[in-house]
Amino acid sequence: MKKLHIIGLGLLGGSFGLGARQKFPELIITGTDANQKNLAEALTLGIITEAKEKPDADTDLVILATPADTLGDLVLKTLEQVNENTLVFDVGSTKAKLCALLTDHPKRSQYLAAHPIAGTEYSGPKAASADLLDKKVLIICELEKTDLHLKEKAYQLFEALNLKLRFMDPEEHDRHLAFVSHLSHISSFMLGETVLQKMEDDKNIFDMAGSGFASTVRLAKSSPAMWAPIFTENKENILNAMDGYIANLTAFRDKIAAEDSKGLFDEMAEINKIRDILDLGK
């Protein structure tokens, strides 16, 4: 592997660049970003060595790391630009629409649908780090549709970055992620909003916030440019998750209103089971 091209030099694209440079010091890494400030920062930070609008013909790997709603057009455009020895993969948070779009594409075998479960509430090249992806899960969808030899190029990178591969179909991916990632972000944003609204009457409300609040509201700092497209791209699954969440909140609210102490206790004791499940993953 000699040449890597990255489109979208934010948190994820930038971390792939920094990680790849650390593991493959000889690798030529080119790239671009629609935002000129991000592009300049990515050069300064050494995420890429050269700014290039499009990948060279002999590029081994192209990583697409732009917002979810831009990836469809970008995959199509990029597949047109590259020659037959190039593998293109995206790192978007939604997979079903993308995979459906590519199903009958003549160059489908040059595309790999990937999603690393890694991130922070910060965004942009400055938020990127060489070890963001270290030991994180990377979900791959429709692996069998990608060319066996081209796949090796991506695997070489994934292995070097210590990514742990998981395989599933794109619909399953989107359904799962709505619950364990997208809903978390929404619950956090809405918590932040509710407390900000309250602050309009009570100025000093944040003085009283402890580590529990900081933890639950952390994701409300996340990038709207990244998340708004995810919410619309994965609409059906997210609405399903939100409806379940709102129904649970409403039922819990009614238990509090009825001062049903035993009901509240039992429900929370049941939810405590999540301890074992979360600890199992460690």
Add this chain to the structure above:
Amino acid sequence: MKKLHIIGLGLLGGSFGLGARQKFPELIITGTDANQKNLAEALTLGIITEAKEKPDADTDLVILATPADTLGDLVLKTLEQVNENTLVFDVGSTKAKLCALLTDHPKRSQYLAAHPIAGTEYSGPKAASADLLDKKVLIICELEKTDLHLKEKAYQLFEALNLKLRFMDPEEHDRHLAFVSHLSHISSFMLGETVLQKMEDDKNIFDMAGSGFASTVRLAKSSPAMWAPIFTENKENILNAMDGYIANLTAFRDKIAAEDSKGLFDEMAEINKIRDILDLGK
């Protein structure tokens, strides 16, 4: 200060004990817990030096650290047991009902209403630590109703533990805490519940959970024995906070359903302001 007595030897009561022992090695610390296992552990861990049902007559300070709904009766009972040189303070998460109950009590001046903004999702004596309270905020309500000289005993302890004191009236305390603490716990419990329900169909859902989910669901590990009473004690304020939260979720849901990308972006960009506010507190 020679003698300290702690009733309720869990996370908070235990941390007061361990912290006090570290700062005042000569201090005699007695205490009790309704749970015999907790009591035995507290002795083993050195939280207390002797188990005692009730405080000695010459005890300087009594700390009440039992669940919120038990504190009313416990304050009344304890004030009856102690002599005029003892100060009794509680560390409960709700303050309005307690302060109202004590308003016309003949020994009101021997009571201090306190609430340290400190905790973790774990509970019991083993979760206690000598530095849990270090540099944390301690809210004190109706300070003027406590005897000036007795207050000094508590201040000596608070200062040694590096607690940062804040003063407010009990209603304000309960209103604020419903938003910045109690609602966080509910949002987290309900998130955990929603994902556990989903797991019934999709066994491997937690494989895909990243650090964002771990952060927002952390409080769902919290103790039901502690939290059920808080929710009923602070019912009105919590229902108010939850109604705001559910209304925000419902409106956000409708924006997703309408694929209102701009509306979603703008709303999240507005909520991002919480970054500056949270960072300000650092």
